[in-house]
Amino acid sequence: MLLQNKVALVTGASRGIGRAIALEMGRHGASVVVNYASSQGPAQEVVEELQQMGVKAIALQADVASSEECSALVQKSLDHFGQVDILVNNAGITRDGLLMRMKEEDFDAVINTNLKSAFLMSKAVVRPMMKSGGGRIINVSSVVGQMGNAGQANYVASKAGVIGMTKSIAREVAPKNILVNAVAPGFIESDMTAGLKDSVRQTMLSHIPLGSFGSPEDVAGAVIYLSSELSKYVTGQVVAVNGGMYM
Numbered sequence: 159m160l161l162q163n164k165v166a167l168v169t170g171a172s173r174g175i176g177r178a179i180a181l182e183m184g185r186h187g188a189s190v191v192v193n194y195a196s197s198q199g200p201a202q203e204v205v206e207e208l209q210q211m212g213v214k215a216i217a218l219q220a221d222v223a224s225s226e227e228c229s230a231l232v233q234k235s236l237d238h239f240g241q242v243d244i245l246v247n248n249a250g251i252t253r254d255g256l257l258m259r260m261k262e263e264d265f266d267a268v269i270n271t272n273l274k275s276a277f278l279m280s281k282a283v284v285r286p287m288m289k290s291g292g293g294r295i296i297n298v299s300s301v302v303g304q305m306g307n308a309g310q311a312n313y314v315a316s317k318a319g320v321i322g323m324t325k326s327i328a329r330e331v332a333p334k335n336i337l338v339n340a341v342a343p344g345f346i347e348s349d350m351t352a353g354l355k356d357s358v359r360q361t362m363l364s365h366i367p368l369g370s371f372g373s374p375e376d377v378a379g380a381v382i383y384l385s386s387e388l389s390k391y392v393t394g395q396v397v398a399v400n401g402g403m404y405m
């Protein structure tokens with residue numbers, strides 16, 4: 159139980175990595191806000207799973223690419239739980255395409271959902287965290303944010319941006335006892351990667367020394383570490399969860 163009496167807000171938490179993070183937060187004693195974009199059913203199932211563990215949880219709808227909806231999400235979380243100690247900026251999308259075929263709206267949508275959202279959510283939680291004496295912000299980047307990837311100029315720009323923003327905000331808010339870090343998952347089994355061709359999967363597998371793809375729970379473990387007192391001297395860092403890819 160590393161997170162007793164803490165409140166965690168996880169964006170995009172109704173499935174995949176976000177869902178695993180929300181459940182692991184609950185297992186470690188935190189109360190959890192399960193944010194979802196549009197479909198309430200799966201988010202409510204996560205809430206019920208948490209409640210069955212005896213954990214307090216609520217599902218809150220918000221499109222994290224919208225400034226107003228980010229503010230409302232944080233305010234509703236505060237109204238319900240009185241504090242937000244941990245923010246996990248997990249929500250993300252891909253809209254892949256080679257440069258000459260990538261539409262401007264695909265670039266904007268990915269940047270707004272993956273990068274601007276982390277800016278908006280961080281802005282919304284920092285003041286309440288300062289009032290309650292500190293907090294943790296964990297941003298979900300990606301291995302490709304450090305390496306680049308053909309066909310993902312928009313996604314890679316967003317995930318590299320997340321790393322730069324993590325380091326900048328970490329410097330700004332360190333005096334307020336708010337620690338800001340990122341995790342950079344490698345290839346994780348989720349809906350986001352389910353559609354990849356077998357040939358691509360085999361090529362990626364050949365670059366992973368640990369010999370398998372990761373699970374959402376593998377990422378959740380690193381996020382719990384960064385949310386807990388175990389990492390109280392760690393800020394502005396990127397924790398890679400990638401089976402040893404690109405050491």
Ligand code: NAD
Pocket residue numbers: 169170171172173174175176193194195196220221222223248249250251271272298299300301342343344345346347348349350351
């Ligand atoms: P996923 O598609 O299963 O989950 C993404 C979640 O984000 C979904 O629940 C979706 O509804 C939510 N979301 C999307 N847009 C949103 C919005 N505007 N507002 C609120 N919620 C929104 O994918 P995943 O693999 O679980 O990805 C989670 C995070 O991990 C993403 O940021 C992704 O870029 C990152 N990541 C994934 C991998 C991987 O291999 N799966 C690798 C590196 C990084």
